[in-house]
Amino acid sequence: MFPLKDSIKSNSFPVANSALIILNCMIFWYEISMDRYTLSLFFLEYGLVPVKLFLPGEVVTLSDKIIPFFSSMFLHGGWMHLIGNMYFLYIFGDNVEDMIGHYKYPIMYVLFGLAAAITQVVIYPHSNIPTIGASGAVSGVMGYYFIKFPHSRVKTLVFIIIFVTIVEIPAVIFLGLWFFMQFVNGSSQLMFSTAGGVAWWAHIGGFVAGVLYAITDGKRYVYRGNFI
Structure with missing residues (x-):
């Protein structure tokens, strides 16, 4: 499943979300200016x-x-790593920024990323593999969206063997399935005692942090376009 757009339009231009995307892209541009050895040290x-x-x-x-x-949380290991994270941030981040606020949103984004990083360290304290990527912070944004926008629908590109179709899936189902897959993959990674590859537990930690913050912040979406 690949999300194309959600059904809720943001009430204002997502200044902070756009700035985060630009910042990640600029840092990646700096990364690709390095040779392979220098980048590995970086x-x-x-x-x-x-x-x-x-x-x-x-x-x-x-x-x-x-x-x-x-x-x-601002480093990426390749074009697909960067594009995947920034695309999901683009899809879900504007509404979350709308609700949290332009100034508080980047702070919470970083805190979600920290929760993701701490989770990864707790699960793999002896790993000598660098964990990089915005996916933990983006997962926190998705976790917040999961709680705050239960009526939203996600227009999704679905691949069924050789067939491709576009369907609208409730956001709670789309994001719930996404989280379930992170948990399945993370559990499998633990079962086979591997710490390399995708940091599934960072995704899980970030998502849970977003959910917990959404539950406790007391705001809710009103379809008239107001937040109370």
Whole structure:
């Protein structure tokens, strides 16, 4: 399933969401200017490497342990990684920014990303593989959307063997299935004791953080276009 658009129009231009997309793209443009060796060192320094967090202070400084929690969510490992994350952020982020507010939205985006990163570290504390990508933060945005826009529908491109069709799927079903697949894949990854590849548990942690914040922030969508 591939989302094309949702049924709820935003009430204002998504300034913060657009800025986040542009920032991620600009950083990726900087990444592709590097050669392969320099880029691998860049990922090791600014990506989140869980095992580095538990090394003695004289080996890895405190700032080296803290900065990657933030910097890692703005790095991407390739064009498809970047495009996939930014596309989902584009689809779901504008409505979430509408409800949270232009100034608070980027703060919550980063907090969702931090929740995702912490989850990944808790599940794989001894991993020496850099975790990078905006997907944890984007998952938090999707988790918030899941709770706050239950009446929304997602126009979705569906592939059935050799057939392709477009259907409208309730957002709660689309995002619920998405989360279920993250959990299935994350559980399989744990079962076979592999930490590489997709950071499924970061997705899960970010999504849950978005859900919890949506439940507690007290706002709800009103179809007249107002928030109360």
